[in-house]
Amino acid sequence: MSIQAYAPVSIGNFIVGFDVLGLALEDLSGEAFGDVVSIAPAARAETRVAGAYAHVLPADPTANIVHAARELVQDELSARGVLPREDFCLCLDKRLPVGSGLGSSAASIVAALVALNTWHGEAFSASELLHLAGVLEGRISGGVHYDNVAPSLLGGLQLILPEDGETRRLNLPETWRLVVHYPGIEVSTRAAREVLPTAYSRAEMVRFGQYLAAFVAAADAGDEAGMLAALRDELILPHRAPLVPGYFAAEQAARDAGALAFGLSGSGPTVFALCREAAMADIAGAIESAFPENPLAFTRHCRVDTRGARLL
Numbered sequence: 001m002s003i004q005a006y007a008p009v010s011i012g013n014f015i016v017g018f019d020v021l022g023l024a025l026e027d028l029s030g031e032a033f034g035d036v037v038s039i040a041p042a043a044r045a046e047t048r049v050a051g052a053y054a055h056v057l058p059a060d061p062t063a064n065i066v067h068a069a070r071e072l073v074q075d076e077l078s079a080r081g082v083l084p085r086e087d088f089c090l091c092l093d094k095r096l097p098v099g100s101g102l103g104s105s106a107a108s109i110v111a112a113l114v115a116l117n118t119w120h121g122e123a124f125s126a127s128e129l130l131h132l133a134g135v136l137e138g139r140i141s142g143g144v145h146y147d148n149v150a151p152s153l154l155g156g157l158q159l160i161l162p163e164d165g166e167t168r169r170l171n172l173p174e175t176w177r178l179v180v181h182y183p184g185i186e187v188s189t190r191a192a193r194e195v196l197p198t199a200y201s202r203a204e205m206v207r208f209g210q211y212l213a214a215f216v217a218a219a220d221a222g223d224e225a226g227m228l229a230a231l232r233d234e235l236i237l238p239h240r241a242p243l244v245p246g247y248f249a250a251e252q253a254a255r256d257a258g259a260l261a262f263g264l265s266g267s268g269p270t271v272f273a274l275c276r277e278a279a280m281a282d283i284a285g286a287i288e289s290a291f292p293e294n295p296l297a298f299t300r301h302c303r304v305d306t307r308g309a310r311l312l
Contacts, residue, residue, distance in 0.1 A: 155308030
């Protein structure tokens with residue numbers, strides 16, 4: 001028996017929700033927009049890495065995060081008194097650029113955990129998988145956070161609750177679409193965190209809480225205008241946007257072309273415009289024109305991925 005698991009890209013820090021709102025995406029074309037991890041029987045334990053972006057990962061597959069996921073699952077099973085299987089090859093098909101702000105590491109982690117869980121007979125619940133995903137994500141970014149792994153695993157727009165690994169899905173208008181543009185450069189999560197202030201004023205934190213609360217309340221009420229009015233980031237964006245050359249020009253161009261909202265995906269450099277489907281082509285062209293040309297850049301037309309990680 002062979003297994004293939006897919007985990008979609010995600011937008012962490014969804015504008016108003018630093019570290020607490022994450023959104024899963026799917027490409028409108030139907031093309032997979034995420035990472036795939038496969039498991040196949042093998043005579044001995046093995047981990048492999050392949051795919052379009054494999055060349056930017058460590059040459060030693062055992063240094064990859066999917067191998068860490070393999071070891072973590074085996075440790076957790078052993079702690080339960082269950083003998084984990086080792087007679088398989090775990091292979092990552094790396095389809096997402098690293099340091100892109102698209103939840104690249106989260107997609108690898110989640111796809112690996114879903115594949116491993118299936119291989120071991122659904123040994124872990126969804127909440128347990130989410131906890132493990134948070135632990136693994138913390139090894140990469142330097143701190144446990146769920147705003148990428150949660151939507152990649154569970155789908156939709158996920159609000160991260162104070163309890164470890166607890167989330168709640170928020171409803172978004174079905175008409176919302178997203179133009180996602182990766183400008184072809186890398187911004188590491190660690191670097192993006194280092195540019196943030198070590199302390200904020202009381203007034204800044206109150207305004208952050210007000211916008212986030214207003215967005216959640218509007219989502220509960222199905223108030224689209226209220227949601228859009230609350231999609232503001234005065235806390236993080238002013239410090240991170242300068243890391244992405246062309247950001248401010250792209251934002252203005254996108255809004256002029258009809259974007260409803262605009263922001264950095266995660267810690268960047270990928271940007272996204274929230275919009276109606278009819279305006280997507282104009283907005284995509286405007287964003288692309290605002291950024292320096294880069295052969296590694298790409299643009300995707302997306303909607304919310306409501307399914308999350310799944311077997312192929």
